[in-house]
Amino acid sequence: DQQVKQNSPSLSVQEGRISILNCDYTNSMFDYFLWYKKYPAEGPTFLISISSIKDKNEDGRFTVFLNKSAKHLSLHIVPSQPGDSAVYFCAARRGYSSASKIIFGSGTRLSIRP
């Protein structure tokens, strides 16, 4: 039962263009969503997040959009830079109670080409 899905295992984008990474979820009880970036041989690092009460959150070149009705979120990177080449994980959590945990998608490998 994959509650958080990243259906594109890889994505190639030209430097300077927009990168759009997509994520779908099935559990309507999720109320907080996160994106993590992972370089080879390193642990994932937190990138950006969004609460379910919002539909957009922006931080520099990174913007996350949330469409609750479609249970879909996306990460936009613009302009894309070579250092953005990494694996991006979408994650979701339900509530702030002690019973919650963060569930990750399978990741999308982003490659920025010159």
Added chain:
Amino acid sequence: EAGVTQSPTHLIKTRGQQVTLRCSPISGHTSVYWYQQALGLGLQFLLWYDEGEERNRGNFPPRFSGRQFPNYSSELNVNALELEDSALYLCASRPGASLGTSGNTIYFGEGSWLTVV
């Protein structure tokens, strides 16, 4: 401020052996999560400890276990190692609930690479 630290960084074990991986969370963080990232797969949730107690576990067999110590550090134990246990094991920590929305983010260590031969 030191981040999440894990040890060892790399190790090789033979099938049937047992392994213990260690994690020290960020100072002040009370929750520790363990994830497995096998080759070509995403992050699979293993275990979650908070305030010394196991709060939740993922779909892994009982030979995967762990504990959290009073100083909030944690160990992950894997018994009767199998070849498919070869993976990167990641530990993450999270602030306590009293720190508000910052507790929504978990912070990962560099991971422990386990190879089972």
